[in-house]
Amino acid sequence: MNETFMKEKPVLPLILSMALPMVLSMLVNSLYNIVDSFFVAQISEDAMTALSLVYPVQNFINAVGIGFGVGLNAVTAYYLGAGDRPKADMAATQGTLLAALHSLVMTAGGIAVMPAFLQMFTSSGEIAALGVRYSTVAFLFTPAAVLGVTFEKIFQAVGRMKATMASMMCGCIANIVLDPALIFGYGPFPEMGIEGAALATGLGQTLSLAIYLALYRMRPTQVRLRRKYLFLQGEMVRKLYSIGIPAALNLALPSLLISALNGILAAYSQVYILVLGVYYKLQTFLYLPANGFVQGMRPLIGYNYGAGEKKRVRQIYQAVLCMSGIIMALGTVVCLAVPGRLMGLFTHTPEAVQAGETALRIISAGFLVSAVSITSSGALEGLGKGVPSLVISLCRYLAVILPAAFLLSRLLGPTGVWHAFWVAEAVTAAVSVLVYRRAAA
Numbered sequence: 001m002n003e004t005f006m007k008e009k010p011v012l013p014l015i016l017s018m019a020l021p022m023v024l025s026m027l028v029n030s031l032y033n034i035v036d037s038f039f040v041a042q043i044s045e046d047a048m049t050a051l052s053l054v055y056p057v058q059n060f061i062n063a064v065g066i067g068f069g070v071g072l073n074a075v076t077a078y079y080l081g082a083g084d085r086p087k088a089d090m091a092a093t094q095g096t097l098l099a100a101l102h103s104l105v106m107t108a109g110g111i112a113v114m115p116a117f118l119q120m121f122t123s124s125g126e127i128a129a130l131g132v133r134y135s136t137v138a139f140l141f142t143p144a145a146v147l148g149v150t151f152e153k154i155f156q157a158v159g160r161m162k163a164t165m166a167s168m169m170c171g172c173i174a175n176i177v178l179d180p181a182l183i184f185g186y187g188p189f190p191e192m193g194i195e196g197a198a199l200a201t202g203l204g205q206t207l208s209l210a211i212y213l214a215l216y217r218m219r220p221t222q223v224r225l226r227r228k229y230l231f232l233q234g235e236m237v238r239k240l241y242s243i244g245i246p247a248a249l250n251l252a253l254p255s256l257l258i259s260a261l262n263g264i265l266a267a268y269s270q271v272y273i274l275v276l277g278v279y280y281k282l283q284t285f286l287y288l289p290a291n292g293f294v295q296g297m298r299p300l301i302g303y304n305y306g307a308g309e310k311k312r313v314r315q316i317y318q319a320v321l322c323m324s325g326i327i328m329a330l331g332t333v334v335c336l337a338v339p340g341r342l343m344g345l346f347t348h349t350p351e352a353v354q355a356g357e358t359a360l361r362i363i364s365a366g367f368l369v370s371a372v373s374i375t376s377s378g379a380l381e382g383l384g385k386g387v388p389s390l391v392i393s394l395c396r397y398l399a400v401i402l403p404a405a406f407l408l409s410r411l412l413g414p415t416g417v418w419h420a421f422w423v424a425e426a427v428t429a430a431v432s433v434l435v436y437r438r439a440a441a
Contacts, residue, residue, distance in 0.1 A: 005159065006081070006159060006299070006300055006303040006304065007081070007303060007304050007307050007309050007312065011312060011315045011316055011319055012319055014300065014316075015293070015296060015297065015300065015316060015319050015320060015323075017161070018159065018161050018296035018297075018299070018300060019161075019292055019293045019295070019296025019297065019320070019323070020292075020296075021161040021162050021164065021165035021296075022156075022161055022164065022165065022291075022292035022293070022295045022296050023289045023292035023293060023296075024165060024169070024292075025164065025165040025168040025169050025172070025292070026168075026288035026289050026291060026292040026295075027285075027288070027289055027292075028168070028169045028172045028173065031172070031176065034281060034282070034284075034285070034345070035176045035179060036175065036176075036179055036197060036200070036201065037051060037278070037281045037346060038345055038346065039179045039180055039183050039184075039197065040183070040194060040197050041345075041346045041347065042183075042184075043183065043193060043194060045274065045347060045349065046124065046126050046127050046130060047130050047193075047194050048274060048277065048278075048346060048347070049122070049127050049270060049273060049274050049277070050118075050127045050128075050130035050131040050134060050194070051131075051134065051194075051197075051277065052262075052273055052274060052276065052277025052278075052280075053118055053121050053122060053127070053131050053262065053273070053277075054114070054118075054131045054134055054135045054138075055255075055258060055277060055280065056254075056255035056256070056258045056259045056262075057110060057113070057114065057117060057135065057255065058135070058138065058139075059251075059252070059254055059255045059258070060252045060255040061106045061110055061139065061142055061145075062145065062149075062251070063248050063249075063250075063251030063252035063254075063255065064102055064106060064146075064248045064251075064252065065099065065102065065103065065106075065142075065145060065146035065149045065150070066149050066247075066248070066251055067244055067245070067246075067247035067248025067249065067250065067251050067252070068095070068098065068099055068102060068150075068240070068241075068244035068245075068247070068248055069095075069099065069149045069150050069152065069153035069244075070153065070243065070244065070247035070248075070298065070381050071095070071239075071240045071241065071242070071243035071244025071245075071247055071386070072091060072092065072095030072096075072099070072150065072153050072154065072157075072240060072244070073153035073154075073156055073157045073298055073299060073302070074243050074298060074299075074302045074381055074382055074383075074384050075091040075095070075236075075239050075240055075243065075384070076088050076091045076092050076095075076153075076154065076157040076158075076223055077157045077298070077299040077302035077303045077306070077382075078302045078303070078305065078306040078384060079091060079306065080157065080158065080222070080223070080303060080306070081302065081303035081304065081305065081306025081307040082306040082307070085222070085223075087236075088157075088222075088223050089223055089224050089225070089226050089229060090226075090229040090233065090236055091236060091239070091240065092154050092157075092223045092224070092225055093225045093226050093229035093230060094229060094230075094232055094233065094236050094237060094240065095150065095153075095240050095244075096147070096150050096151075096154075096225055097230060097232070098232075098237070098240065099146050099147060099149075099150040100143065100146070100147060102146060103142050103143040103145075103146035103147065104143065106139075106142050106146070107139055107140065107142040107143060110135065110139040110142065111135070111136055111139050111140075114131065114132055114135045114136070114139075115128070115132055118131045118132065120263075121259070121262050121263065121266055121273070122266075122270070124270075130194050133193075133194055133195050133198075134194045134195065134197065134198045135198070136198075137195050137198035137199055137202065138198035138201055138202060140202065141201070141202030141203075141205050141206060144202065144205045144206040144209050145202075145205040145209075147209055148167070148171070148205055148206075148208045148209035148212060151167075151209065151212035151213070151216065152164045152167070152168070152208075152212065154221060154223055155212070155215075155221060156295060156296075156298070156299050157223060157299050157302075158221050158222045158223055158299075159299065160221060161296060163212075163215050163219075166211065167208045167211040167212050167215070168208060170207055170208060170211055171204040171205055171206075171207045171208030171211075172204060174200075174203060174204045174207050175200050175201055175203070175204030178196075178199075178200035178203055178204070179196070179197060179200045181196075181200075182196030182197070182199050182200050183196040183197055183200075184196075242384075242386055243381060243384055243386040244386075245386065246381075246386030246387055246389055246390035247381050247386060247389065247390075249390055249393065250377060250381075250389060250390055250392075250393035253393050253394065253396075253397035253398055254280075254397055256397070256398065257397045257398065257401060257402065258276065258280065260402055260405075261276055261402075261405060261417060262276065264405055264406060264409055264417060265414055265417060268413065268414045269414075271349070271351055271352050271355055272355060272414045272417075274346075274347060274352055275343070275352060275355050275356045275359050276359075276417075278343060278346045278347070278356060279356070279359055279360065279363065281346070282342055282360070283331075285331070286327060286328060286331035286367060287374070289327050290323075290324045290327045290328065290371065290374055291374070291378075293320045293323050293324055293327075293375075294320065294324070294374060294375065294378035294379075295378075296320075297316055297317070297320045297375075297378060297379065297382060298378060298379075298381060298382035299382070300316050300382070301313050301316055301317070301379055301382030301383055302382045302383070302384070304316070305382070305383050305384070313379075313383070313440070314440075316379075317375065317376075317379045317436075317440075320375050320378075320379075321371060321372065321375040324371035324374055324375050325368060325371040327371075328367040328368045328370060328371045329367075329368050331364065331367050332364045332365075332367045332368055335360045335361065335363075335364035335367070336361060336364060339356065339357040339359075339360035339361055340353055340356075340357045342356075342360060343356030343357060343360070355414070358415060358418065359418045362415070362418040362419055362421070362422065363418050363421040363422065365421075365422040366421050366422030366423075366424070366425030366426065367425075369422075369425050369426055369429045370396075370425045370428075370429070372428075372429040372432050372433065373392050373395075373396055373425070373428045373429055373431075373432040376389075376392060376432040376433070376435065376436040377389045377392045377393060377432070379436065379440070380392070380435075380436060380439055380440070383439070383440060385439045385440070388435050388436070388438075388439035391431070391435055392428060392431060392432050392435055395424075395427065395428045395431045395432075396424055396425070396428040397424075400423065400424040400427045400428060401420050401421065401423070401424035402420075404419075404420035404423045404424060405417045405420035408420050408423075
């Protein structure tokens with residue numbers, strides 16, 4: 001396959017061919033998130049709360065792996081578009097080496113910090129113990145998860161989206177099947193409780209990595225990992241980190257946000273921490289499919305930018321913005337129509353269901369406008385503009401929402417935290433338009 005199709009094929013069919021496999025795999029990934037939380041909720045409400053408290057650290061680890069992978073993807077696609085195959089190979093090789101080193105550091109660090117981290121947000125010894133038990137098993141699989149994401153970005157950089165779809169879907173489906181078996185001890189499997197949920201996740205990630213490695217050997221990509229590039233080259237490392245660090249921060253900021261919001265909500269009741277955790281599981285059904293379009297867009301924008309096709313870059317951005325908007329509009333309708341049923345999947349406590357209904361209705365007011373910031377941030381990463389992309393994310397996850405949540409919670413109680421979401425999305429959308437136009441000019 002010749003990757004020049006990225007600048008020759010008509011824009012809309014091109015985006016659909018690149019993005020739809022990722023959207024489908026992201027929908028399966030969303031289903032995994034829901035199913036995983038559903039089965040954990042059957043253990044106990046304490047187990048679900050523990051999962052909510054572990055989520056920020058788990059998200060941070062994923063953010064570093066995915067964010068650096070975005071840097072690898074953008075640099076590789078750029079050099080392919082510019083016709084410099086050796087530099088593309090160097091970017092992939094050195095990016096994979098650095099990703100492996102990151103994963104080892106995060107494995108040790110994640111396991112070490114969890115006991116103290118959990119005690120910051122709960123006084124319940126049972127919840128803290130459940131969180132430690134889950135995170136210890138889950139974090140042992142960090143190298144498999146990070147290297148799986150790295151190969152995903154290499155395959156995406158050359159346009160092999162069906163391969164990434166197959167690998168991700170196999171991992172997610174294995175996870176969904178193993179969840180109840182390992183949690184409750186069905187068939188030949190022992191009953192492992194919350195550790196079973198973590199093990200199912202880790203085994204699914206390992207399967208995805210194994211499939212990538214098999215595909216890489218049996219059907220080689222245009223970009224190859226080469227031994228001669230294992231010695232790190234300063235300029236290449238700088239390029240990878242200049243995009244990877246802002247991209248990782250973009251993805252890690254929700255971890256900081258959730259931890260801060262948990263701190264605000266803990267002053268009222270553990271119920272609101274549960275509601276926030278459930279919301280972040282449910283919103284994956286919107287933001288992961290939208291992210292599928294963004295993932296399909298990044299290599300296209302990077303390739304066409306490297307090839308000097310600025311008009312196509314503009315067309316690709318506008319098409320993906322429309323597609324993301326459609327997804328967000330559908331999500332808004334669902335959250336306004338059946339919020340109680342959505343919350344009822346994870347808790348049967350009337351207080352929690354009622355609080356969750358209120359939260360979903362209020363937060364969903366910001367879904368549609370959030371398409372602007374999501375698309376703009378992803379497009380800037382594809383262009384290699386990591387810092388402007390980070391500015392958008394800082395606005396969305398830190399600079400606006402945290403002060404708004406703090407102030408509104410003082411005025412309206414915990415409901416004020418939910419209002420802070422749509423306020424932040426509206427402000428960030430306006431900032432995104434200005435930042436993107438200036439950076440992409």
